[in-house]
Structure formats: C-alpha cells, structure tokens
Amino acid sequence: RKKGESGWESPRSYGWWGNHGSGPKPVFESTEATTHLLSTLHELNQVNTIGFGQQYANYVGQEWPWFTYWGEYDHSDVFDDTGDYPLVFGYDLEDFFKGHDFEDYIIWAADKGAIITFSWLARNPLTGGDSYNVTCGDFDDLLAELMPGGELSETWKAWLDTISEFLDRLTFEGGEAIPVVFRLFHEGTADWYWWGTTCSSATSYKAAYEFTAKYLHNVKGHENILWEYAPSKPSVYTDDFEDRYPGDDLVDIISFDRYAENTTYDEYFIDDCVVTTEFAEEHNKVSALAETRIWEGIEYVSNPMWYETKLLEPLMKHCPSLAYALTYTNFD
Secondary structure: OEOOOOOOEOHHHOHHHOOOOOOOOOOOOOOHHHHHHHHHHHHHHHOOOOEEEEEOOOOOEOOEOOOOOOOOOOOOHHHHHHOOOOOEEEEEHHHHHOOOOOHHHHHHHHHOOOEEEEEOOOOOOOOOOOOOOOOOOOOOOOHHHHOOOOOOHHHHHHHHHHHHHHHHOOEOOOOOEOOEEEOOOOOOOOOOOOOOOOOOOHHHHHHHHHHHHHHHHHHOOOOOEEEEEOOEOOOOOHHHHHHOOOOOOOOOEEEEEEEEOOOOHHHHHHHHHHHHHHHHHHOOOEEEEEEEEEOOOHHHOOOOOHHHHHHHHHHHHHOOOOOEEEEOOOOO
C-alpha cells in the first residue's frame, strides 16, 4: 500500500518482511514480522553489506532539539546529507519515562521500513538517580534486588509494566505489533552504570536479564522483541563480556558499544568487532555494532571522508559480517 503520493510503501514491500531461508529463530515465540526481521539481520551477516543506523534519527538533529519540529516525523540529518533515511532508528526508553511522547516518531519510521532498536538508560531504582548513579547503598549486589523477593523487585516490575503499555501502542496501521530490538543493560561489562560491574555480579546480571526478558514475554505477552546483548569494549573487558553473556536461550543478537577518540577509534573498534563477530558466529547469533561515537563528538573531526575511511572501510575489511552499525545521536 502506498502512503499518499510520497512513493513510500509499507514494510511488507521491504526485504526484512519478505520470505527468508532457514536462519536462526528468535529465542522466544515471536510474531511473523519479528521472525522475518531476525532472518533479514542474519542474511545481512552473510553478505558484505552493513546497514547504517542512528540514535534518534528523526527526533533530534545538529541544529534542532526535539521540540523544534514537534509532530513532524520526517526531519533527519541523515536524510539531509544523503537523501535517504538510515535503516536502523534507535531510541531510549528512559526518555519515555521522562515524558517524551515519541511513539508516533517510532511508528512513522517503522512504517517506512526502518528497524527499531531500544536502549534503556534506566534510573537507579534504589536512589532515583540517573543511570550513571552507581550508589549501591547497603546492597552488595543491586541487580539481585530486582529479582522476586528482592527489595527493588516491585519497583522494577512496575517499570516493566509501563514499558509494556508503551510497547502495546507500537503497532502498524493494521494493528500488527512493530518488531523491536531491545538491548537491555547495555555496556554492563563496564563500571559507569548501576547495572554494571560496580553494583552487580555476572550471576545477578544474567539473572536480571533473564527475569526481565521472560517477564515481558511470558507475563506481558510481547512476541515482538528481539533481545540484544550489547557489552562495552569486549576486546578490553573480554572476561566480563563472556561471563555476563545471558545465554543462547535468551539472546538473539550479540553486539557491542564503542566510544573512542578519533586517533584510536578504528583500531579499537576493529579489535572489539573481531571479538564480537567471532563470539556471535560460535553461538550462531546475529552480530552488530549497537552504538558508537567519536568521544566528545565528531564535530571536532576535520576529515570530510571520515565515515568512509574510518568507519565503513575498516568494517568491510575486518568485520563484513556485521548486520548494522548504529551511530549515536546528534544532540543539538
């Protein structure tokens, strides 16, 4: 079906909704669209092609905060520069808790054939501080308190209920649930988030991941989520990368996050990429670069061919099996 005179078609006309071969199946019982999306990501792993993504691709830009074009969903720095939209649109669920009503932006992107990914910079459930608040209080292991019977379990379930209500509203025109990629507890191999190494063990990390995934699927009934494991710097935190892996029965996509200064960026992310893709292949999982950025911003980089020479060419040479690479947002 056409969308007016724009020439855009529904996701059913895009490759990720088509007929696919026998790739890996989602770890949970899933909708047809979700299964097809995973198959497409798997197929991207098999060819020398990488999808491009950006966080908040149609919600904020270099010179426009989110409220500048409120209700206008087609604004995008990527489109302005290239004449096309990215394949992957990223959003963060915590901003929904802060009152950002961006579900129509997500639906717009998904209806054009975009792949939707969610991070969740959840606030500290003990202190109410932001995600970088690593105050553990009297608890040796904060993530353990999210489990049933824990001091923070009811708070965590209430937050998951709110997320569930939000996901219920993410549907295509005909009512079908939009498939989403959820990279829960991302960068958990480092120490800067409360779910990271400062306030949690590998055991509680995996337990909290499993509880959250099964709660949203088994209790809340969401069959449109692909689960993404996205540690930070796997070539540096290799032991934690392996120790915190939730398991083949809980993960659809194995990815990584990498921030670095421009002088060392390509060297570091190639090291990470090699570790991640090899691990993903061993476990028959899709591999991706979940989030990346030049430390302190690419506006300080003078190389006009940076995306080609420092990102694309190294990826295609060393990690052509990646399904996609998502850059972080252009905050104004």
